[in-house]
Amino acid sequence: MNLKFIASPLKTMRMMENKPERNKRDAALGGFNLEELQKSNKEFKEARLAALNLMEDAILSEQALRLTEERYRFLFDNIDQGVQICELVRNEASIATDLELVHVNTAWSHITGINTENVKGKKL
DSSP states (O other), rough: OOOOOOHHHHHHHHHHHHHHHHHHHHTTTOOOOHHHHHHHHHHHHHHHHHHHHHHHHHHHHHHHHHHHHHHHHHHHHOOSSSOOEEEEOOOOTTOOEEEEEEEEEEHHHHHOOOOOOGTTTBOO
């Protein structure tokens, strides 16, 4: 698709005065011919529809992820065994140096006697 600059009103009037009928119609459309505009409009509609489909897919995926996370958190927090999630801490040389608590469940808190709110970010 070739894009052209939109003609100024004065330039459009000059084009309409000096050109045959087809060119007068093209000049009224700002230098674009009707077929180009229709093709561009169709391409734009298709691209917009594709973008909307992608957005809808992203929203549905995010909703499914949230539902899965809610189920996981419910199970994690209500299991009767103590569970902790840790992240491996590495130094500048990428050598594992420690573990950092990310999340613990209520049973872990009861077993250890440590409040669950105080453990996030603690190093083991």
